[in-house]
Amino acid sequence: MNDKYVVIDLETTGHTPVNPDKIIEVGIVVIENGNITDDFSTFLNPNIPIPPFITHLTGITDTDVRDAPGFQDKATEIIDLFADGYFVAHNVPFDLGFLNKELAAGGFPELQNPVLDTVELARILYPQAPGFKLEQLADYLQISHDEPHRAITDARMTAKLFLALWHKLRSLPYETIAHLLSLEKGLNSDLAALLNAQKQAIAFADVNDNLDIYRGLAFKAGSKANPDPPNVHTSFGSFLDAIYEEEGAMEQHMAHYEKRSGQRDMSEAVFDAFRTKQHALIEAETGTGKSLAYLLPAVYEAVTTHKKIIISTHTTQLQSQLLDEEVPLVRQLVPFPFNVALLKGKQHYISLDKFERALASEQSDNYDITLTKAMVLVWLTETETGDIDEIQLPSNGYVFYRQISTETEGSVDPTSPWFSRSYYQRARRKAQQADIVITNHALLCTDMFNDYQLLPSYDKAIIDEAHHLEETASKHYGLTLHYVYVQNILTQIGETSDGNWLGKLLQNMPASNKSAFSETDWNNIFSWTKYEVDELFRMLFQYVIDQKKKSKSFSDTGRIQYRFDENDHEGGQQWSVIKEMVNRLTFYLRDLIHLLSSLDASPAANSAVVNDYAAELPKHTEALQSIIDRLEKLFLLPDDYTVKWMEIEAYGAKNAVYLYSESTDISTLLADDFFSQKKSIILTSATLSIRNSFSYSQKKLGLPPENLLTAKIASPFPYQDQVRLMIPNDFPDVRYGSQEAFIRATCEAIISLAHITDGRMLVLFTSYDMLRKAYYLLRETIDTNQYVLIAQGISSGSRSRLKKNFQSFDQSILLGTSSFWEGVDIPGQDLSCLMIVKLPFQPPDHPVYEAKSTYFKQEGKNAFFELALPDAVIRFKQGFGRLIRSTSDRGIVFVCDARIIKARYGRFFTESIPAVPITHDSTPNIMQQAREWF
Incomplete structure (x- = not known):
């Protein structure tokens, strides 16, 4: 590191270097010859008040900067520090933008130094980091960071980060450096000199034994095959005794271990179902420790019978938890080795063949694609799985990734050098050798509906988050088609x-x-x-608009939905024209397939390029045929057992139409194609029963009642002491009253409760529309200097990012809908109040609900009690479960919807959650009781 690197961090009054935002603190650290040689720090007087949220973030007050120098007084000293050095910052555009704006305003020359952005470098060199904010990277790399959000401490932290990045760069192989050099011009950082120096330094170095080098790509070599499992002679009861009971393995390996009787009960229920060849529905309430409870019998059964067991989850978050936390713990607890493999669908795994071709392509890339290529190059030297979920790509990087995933390969020649290096094939081989195979509901259902060709053969499985199985199966048995998908297929083929x-x-x-x-x-x-x-898609868009003019129906996503069948009786002549257009399009697509089939794609001697492109011919032909098949099923073929609908965005593009088809009753298919084919399927979740009955879940999933074991594992948490359920009796009627008045009452209650709980509130809505209205009303009425207001769909960021933001502020209120009703874990004092605005009934005009309701009515059943109410109760239980996540949690559940008390079906909700004290009173009285209870 012979060059000079000048690392800077600024604290400012705002986020943009335009009036009135100003610099209030500068921190600079100089690195020479690989060592920190100098630093500089000063407050600067901005001559404007510092906003309260900046003081809250940085701790810098108006008093701190009152007697500080102005920027002009320090400008020359700052310029001199940067002489002949790189400008290094964590987000260069921010710091360089502010600095040059101040320099220009004072008549000084702007800095023109080469730049190195540690955000960009961290994304490239540490692609598996959990996040790329300075504090996240410092935690990941174990860099000490006292007083974050102060300029000099952040500059020192950035300097240490830069040194770590430089050392990481030095560890990369020659091939990776060479590819990064070819991408360097498309990046923001001036990396050419560093990369060239490293390229020369390692040109003659020994090849790393852990790397495989092929066609100019360097990637981590695969690990060795798993050993054969041992023979186990201990009984299951003795096995569990040695783990769960006094002085057992749990006590030895888990700090502060408290025995939970329900956990062992669940382990025994799972094992009983396996041994008696029964299916099982097991509801394990929050705090049971169900993952460990089912992993122990699964491992024992797989190893003792030498037959693998599948564990399926709905979310990748739970997959990661199983692999990173639960499985390592089980390895400590059980007295024998076992093998675990993760298997996902092809779209998750990178294709080295496709990526190598993309690198060789001469097409010009935008910044996100260039950054994605650079990240993937480094990631390949580290990953053993090739699973893209390991890294966080930039948003547009996922569009590029879909073009280089294994799913795009089509059929691959098993004799190809790429086949032996395929991450997907490696994952399949590991799964074949494993005792336990972890997968997801999507692949489980795809495997089910493809004659079990994708997953290794199995007789027994555990399905966690089982309340999502029916929905996932319905989607996989159904189909989707939209304009962008069709155009992308055509564009990939081209003229x-x-x-x-x-x-x-x-x-x-x-x-x-x-x-x-x-x-x-x-x-x-x-x-x-x-x-x-x-x-066609323009006509479909207009057709939906025309059909919905009198009664527009908006889903939770704000889209307009319209249900149709192949003989849509509402459409008249317009529908006939649509069917003619569909017919005409299918004929054109068949002509394209016919022309492609006239090409002779047999292998050409000495022409790898031709063979590479020719190998993709079946894939493109199949893609065109898939469009024909979907169009015919949607518009031309009768099907009494599916619901078909279109969705558009009223103010979106005039051809942005989404077409869907789902089965109205998946239970028969699951019964015939899944449960009758397997010996023992364990379905578990925290939300499977309604008023202690499993009949709804059993019927919905098609489980045969004569071969079914059920168990309800109670939570170890003392809910009676931890929770108060409070329902006001003076809110406007949620069904017949004014929505504006209901939202106003809700917002007033949010503000009142926020004063009692110091924020720390999660507010669950059933629609984005109501959430938005509440957010803007709250923003006008609440003290935003005191409370941080975060809203899904309005505040930027993913669900996990919004949750982290919520937890990072002392007094915050989080408004969420849809995905926030489950899977959000906010333990401890970060969450003290959960508000449920409305009971989570599905909109009655949602196409799938509408079709299922019609089906129930035809069967002589009550659609509300058979479908709407059970679904809402399950959803309510999921929402309720957000509040208490540990024995020390304590809080209020405030339900604005008085139907939970007044309606004759209200007891279905209250009797399906743990028994807790319920208060039904006026809002002022409730607030007083809440204040006293806290």
């Missing part, structure tokens, strides 16, 4: 001269292999096909 797949194939293919192919015919038909696609 003969636009540089896409077909053009490249024809350009390199010998004339004899394409003698039967007419380029003129292809281009004409291709052009008409794209035109017909555009016209």
Whole structure:
């Protein structure tokens, strides 16, 4: 590190270097010859008040800067520090933008130094980091960071981060450095000199034994095969005694271990179902420790019978928890080794073949794609799985990734060098050798509906988050089609001269292999096909608008939905025209398939390029056929057992139409294709029963009652002492009253409760529309200097990012909908109040609910009690479960919807959650009781 690197961090009065935002503190650290040699720190007087949220964030007050120098007084000293050095910062545009704005205002020359952005470098060199904020990286790399959000401490932290990044760069292999050099011009950091120096330094170094080098790509070599499992002779009861009971393995390996009788009960229930070849529904309430409870019998059963067991989860979050936390603990607890493998769908795994071709492509990339390529290059030297979920790509990077995933490969020649290096094939081999295979509901259902060709053979499985199985199965048995999907397929194939797949194939293919192919015919038909696609989706968009003019129906996502069938009786002549357009489009697509089939794709001698492109011919043909199949199922073929609907965004593009089809009753399919095929399927979740009955879940999933074990494992938490359920009796009627008045009353209650609980509130809505209205009303009425207001869909960031922001402020209020009703874990004092605005009933005009309701009515059943109410109760239980996550948690559940008390079905809700004290009183009285209880 012979160069000079000048690391800077600024604290400012705001986020943009335009008036009135000013610099209030500067911290600079100088690195020379790999060591920190100098630092500089000063407050600066901005001559404007410092906003309260900046003082809250940094601790800097108006008093601190009152007697500080102005920027002009320190400008020369700052400029001199940067002489002949790199400008290094964590987010260069921010710090350089502010600095140059102040320099220009004072008549000084702006800095023109080469720049190195540690955010960008961290994304490239530590692609598996959990986040790229300075504090997150400091935690990840174990860099001490006292007093974050102060300029000099953040500058020192950034300097240490930069040194770590430089050392990481030095560890990269020659091939990776060479590829990074070819991408360097598309990055923001001036890396050329550093990369060239490293390239020269390692040109003659020994190749790392842990790396595999092929066609200029360096990637981590695969690990060795798993050993054979041992023979186990201990009984299951003795096995559990040695783990759960006094002085057992749990006491030895878990700090502060408290025995939970329900945990062992669940382990025994799972094992009983396995041994008696029964299916099981097991509801394990919060705090049971169900993951460990089912892993222990699963491992014992798999190892003792030498037959693998599948464990399926709905979310990747739970998969990660199982692999990173639960499985390592089980390895400590059990007295024998076992093998665990994770297997996901092809779309999760990178294709080295596709990525190598993408690197060789000469097409110009935007910044996100360039950054994605750089991140993937480094990640490949570290990953053993090739699972893209290990890293966080930039938003547009996922669009590029879909083009280089294993799913895009089509059929691959098993003799190909890439096949032996395929991450997906490696994952499949590991799964074949494993005792326990962890997968997700999506792949489980795909495997089920594809004659069990994807997962290794199994007879027994555990399905966690089982309340999502029916929904996932319905989607996989159904289909989707939308405009962008169709256009992407066509664009990937392309005309003969636009540089896409077909053009490249024809350009390199010998004339004899394409003698039967007419380029003129292809281009004409291709052009008409794209035109017909555009016209069809525009017509569908207008059709939905026309049909919904009198009674618009908005889903939770704000889209307009319209249910239809192949003989839509509402559409008249307009529907006939649509069907004609669908027919015409399918004919054009068949013509394209016919033309592609006239190409001779047999392997060409000494032409790897032709063979690479020719290998993709079946994939493109299948993609075109899939569009035909979907169009026919949606518009042309009768099906009494599916519901079909369209969704549009009223103010979106005029061809942005989403087409869906789902089964109205998946239970028969699950019964025939899944439960009757397997010996023992364990379904577990915290929300499977209603008023202590499993009949709803049993019927919905198609479980045979004569071969079913059920168990309800109670929570060890003392809910009677931890929770108060409070329902006001003076709110406007949620069904018939004014929505504005109801939202106003809700917001007033939020503000009152926030004063009692110091914020720390999660407010669950059933629609984005109501959430938005509440947010903007709260923003006008609440003291935003005291409370931080965070709202899903309005505040930027993912669900996990919003949750982290909520937890990082002392007094915050989080408004959420849809995904926030489950899977959000906020333990301890971060959450003291859960507000449920409305009981979570599905909108009655949602197409799937509407179709299922019709089905129940035809069967002579009550759709509300058979479908709407049970679904709402399950959802309510999920929401209720957000509040208490440990024995020390304490809080209020405030339900604004008085139907939970007044309606004759209200007891279904209150009797399906743990028994807690219930208060039904006026809002002022409730607030007083809440204040006294806290």
